Amino acid sequence: MRRLVIMGCAWVMAGSCLAGRYDVEAVGEGFVKGDVVSYSYVPNRTWTPDEAQGVLPYLCEYELMAWAGGEPLEAFHDENIRRIDLAGQWSTAIMFYARRLDFRDEIIRLMLRAYRHRQLFILRDYWRPGDRNEPFDKTRDILETLWAQRDRMLVSPEGDRATGRQLINNILMVKMGDEGFCSLGTEGLHACYETFQQRIQDRMMDGQRPFAHIKAWYNLLGWAKWTGSCWASSEEDVLLHRRQKLPANTEFIGVDTYDYWWLGIGFAPVDPANRDRVQARVDEWHSIRTQYYPEGVVPRVCADAGDPSTWTAACWSDTHGLFNAIRLAKAEKAMMVYIGLSSSLPGQYTTPVETMDAYFDHCKAGPWVGLVWWTSMGRMHPDENPLGTLGYVDKTLVHYTPEHPEGRPYTPDQAERLRERFLASRKRMFEDVVYGQFGFLNGPKPK
Secondary structure: OEEEEEOOOOOEEOOEEOOOOEEEEEEEOOEEEOOOEEEOOOOOOOOOHHHHOOOOOEEEEOOOOOOOOOOOHHHHHHHHHHHHHHHOOOOOEEEEEOOOHHHHHHHHHHHHHHHHOOOEEEEEOOOOOOOOOOOOHHHHHHHHHHHHOOOOEEEOOOOOEEEHHHHHHOEEEEEEEEOOHHHHHHHHHHHHHHHHHHHHHOOOEOOEOOOOOOEEEEEEEOOOHHHOOOEOOOHHHHHHHOOEOOOOOOOEEEEEOOOOOOHHHOOOOOOHHHHHHHHHHHHHHHHHHOOOOOOOOOOOOOOOOOOHHHOOHHHHOHHHHHHHHHHHHOOOOOEEEEEEEOOOOOOOOOOOHHHHHHHHHHHHHOOEEEEEEEOOOOOOOOOOOOOOHHHHHHOOOEEOOOOOOOOEEOOHHHHHHHHHHHHHHHHHHHHHHHHHHOHHHHOOOOO
């Protein structure tokens, strides 16, 4: 067994110092002990913001799962297997959309495939006070089904295997809501986390609490005032700007802020001749949004997004805004998750790989524990977005320019170059996490 107890900065790897103190170990081929024993590349555990600096364990693709409103999830089985096999090459967690109770059995089959790839699981199951449905009913249904088969070896149509208990232990979190904090406020979000604890974490099954390790995740709008943000990073934000504190029982908490590339920027980011200009724009944007400053930043609510004097980390920083908000709330179990951009908008330039790299590098350096990519969807159905993660892989991206705002297909050479650069970027991140930051659990990179 490879065991590591980290105190202070005793373990240094790939230029990173794993701060704080925690106890994790590899307990068998592919199994890792965190809060529970999971079959994963990284521990399923609680991290303090200080421990998180220098590591970024949870990499995930948002909206990976194919589904459609009135159709059974089984209708998309082959496509979802393909997507899991793809994302499993560069992710450490896979997200499943528990939108309907009848999705349960197929989600379990897909979990088995993700388990084969040593992926932790994220479920999407929204609830807030006032909703008519029973809180987290779809999550509970999945968990109780797995618990009833906790010691039974489940086998998928593809031959993937795990017991019900093993699948339970690989569940990292449940995304319970998104961008509604202004109406929820401190008390409402407290009720969301508290209800999740009562209905899921504290649920007794045969005298045990087998779901206690599963955390709840809520996502916020970005820090800046003009995004419609309502959360406070200081007492001044509460008193002067009527922002609201995060609740003290906050667990996973995140923001989504996207570095879109508008046609009006004056140059084409896809042109290799513009690499320096692309990097300069990336550096500027991320220096005020995602970059972590060891000396600290005191965020403030600024009034005018069009005023260049407000283009500072103090006015824009999601990293320090959320870091300070957690401290203000005294939320001792809070963990930070960033939803970053790997998609683009119809009618705008394709998002360059350089900004994806910057999301990763800055989140790793700071107190974030997760980076989730918006968005994965590829051209499978007419109403799906061909500009997301799968657009790079499947070479379905659309090239929008000022001359052709309606968009045109990329040439085969351009599409292949975008695909290769995208995959190289994702591979770099994955290898940094698995064989760098957590190499003591996974061993050296295979040759």
